[in-house]
Amino acid sequence: MQVSCRLRGGGRSHRSGSRGHVDTVLSALNGLIWSKALIALCLGAGLWFSFRTRFMQVRGFVEMTRLTFSGKSSNAGVSSFQALAMSMAGRIGIGNIAGVATAIAFGGPGAVFWMWVMGFLGASTSFVECTLAQIYKEKDAEGRYRGGPAYYIEKAMGLKWYALAFAFATLIAAGLLMPGVQANAIADSIVNACRGGSVCGDLSGEILGMPAATALKAGIGVTVAAMLAVVIFGGVKRIARFAETVVPFMAIAYILTAVVVMVANIDFLPTMFRIIFESAFGAHAAFGAMLGLAVEWGVKRGIYANEAGQGTGPHAAAAAEVSHPAKQGYVQAWAIYFDTMLICTSTAFLVLATGMYNVVNPAGGMLHEALPGVQAGAGFAQAGIDSILPGWGAGFLAVALFFFAFTTMLAYYYMAETNLTYLNNHVSRPGRTLLLRLAITGMVIFGAVRSAEMAWMLGDIGVGVMAWLNIVAILILQKPALQALRDYEQQKKQGLDPTFDPDRLGIRNADFWRKAP
Secondary structure (H helix, E strand, O other): OOOOOOOOOOOOOOOOHHHHHHHHHHHHHHHHHOOHHHHHHHHHHHHHHHHHOOOHHHHOHHHHHHHHOOOOOOOOOEOHHHHHHHHHHHHOOHHHOHHHHHHHHHHOOOHHHHHHHHHHHHHHHHHHHHHHHHHOOEEOOOOOEEOOHHHHHHHHHOOHHHHHHHHHHHHHHHHHHHHHHHHHHHHHHHHHHHOOOOOOOOOOOEEOOEEHHHHHHHHHHHHHHHHHHHHHOOHHHHHHHHHHHHHHHHHHHHHHHHHHHHHHOHHHHHHHHHHHHHHHOOOOOOOHHHHHHHHHHHHHHHHHHHOOOOOOHHHHHOOEOOOOHHHHHHHHHHHHHHHHHHHHHHHHHHHHOOOOOEEEOOOOOEEEEOOOOOOOOHHHHHHHHHHHOOOOHHHHHHHHHHHHHHHHHHHHHHHHHHHHHHHOOOOOOHHHHHHHHHHHHHHHHHHHHOOOHHHHHHHHHHHHHHHHHHHHHHHHOHHHHHHHHHHHHHHHHOOOOOOOOHHHHOOOOOHHHOOOO
16 A cells, blocks of 8 residues: 655645645644654564564565465465465555655655665565464455454454444545546556657547547546556456466566666666765765755655554455464465565666655755756656656556556555455455445546545545554564474474464464364
């Protein structure tokens, strides 16, 4: 799940009337939820879990890589790789392009280093929350695996109201608010690619009484909604199959593009790395004054991009068919590396290796301005590609953003459906599921033609509430995940393919894993 590339809580004009007051209240609430306290909590949790797991993200790197590409699906669950692809569909979104560029603009090149730090620490956080999701998963009425924070909060903490609060926040944020924003990004990127070209015709006139660009966006919204409906009406299995095919393709294509750009600027690479590390610690002459901002924006972007601790990844993790919960915990830890160290880093290198980025001076003006008039966002990456492959930047970014945003919408739907099932007392109700599917496709059409500013704000609030609720929960509930890790490692030392017995470990309410008497 990707959040907006706006500078939270700042740079917003005040509009008159009730809409302006609503925006002011929502902006203040958004700034409160996504304050430095949440950033510190995420960073602290990553440090704590790294020590508690004895840095499993280092010790277990070979094992997590092996498990990522092994395992099989079943009638009830998907394979480990399919679960990984489903979670990656939510992690890899428009924020991996526009968001990383924003971190560089407001935090300087050093933000990239702190983004790496957050990715490294976040791997352990992801292990804990996704292992918990596996331990406390269950089968729904149709025999499919379901799980996530709402499930482990209720079963392990015994706080039904707490679980309901998380499920409701996720349903609203993922099911109603965020899909439209992704659709808006798709529509905007395609319109931008068409401007000045002959593929889409003249966009300066009118079609059916509305501006041509708006009509084009409406058509894009309907098309994307129809494509989304084809996938989500096929259920979790179809979502998993689509994700495991599309997610690797789009990620590899994006990474290869970044590699091409870096190779073309290979003479500048040593300088680029020097700038990153020097500005990360305030040693660079131009960006030294931005040390605090580099840490803040790097950590913030790392949290937003890899989603470790936000409670999004556990939904897909619970759907995996594995013999031991720690297996999927390992796989989801690997997902953090892939998202941050490869996808986000690709964007960073696209803009830094080419010098196609601006850096905002905290005191006003610009510290570095290579692109006059270009706002922080996808335009940085577009300019980087165009510097090597003239004329390809806008088109390639439109394609990349389409795949990134479309697969993110699929992940949103799956999270919303899982929490709707929880709110329905763990039972799938076809009528309500149909309403959710219609609502999310409707929001895609609506979001494609409308401004996404308020939707972003509301969606950010929903995701922020999810993060607060989930991180506090996993800090309290970490013990079963740590027990599962030790149990897995002990069985591996014995040469076994680990299996899980919660009764032997003294873990209660893990009913799915209990052996029949």
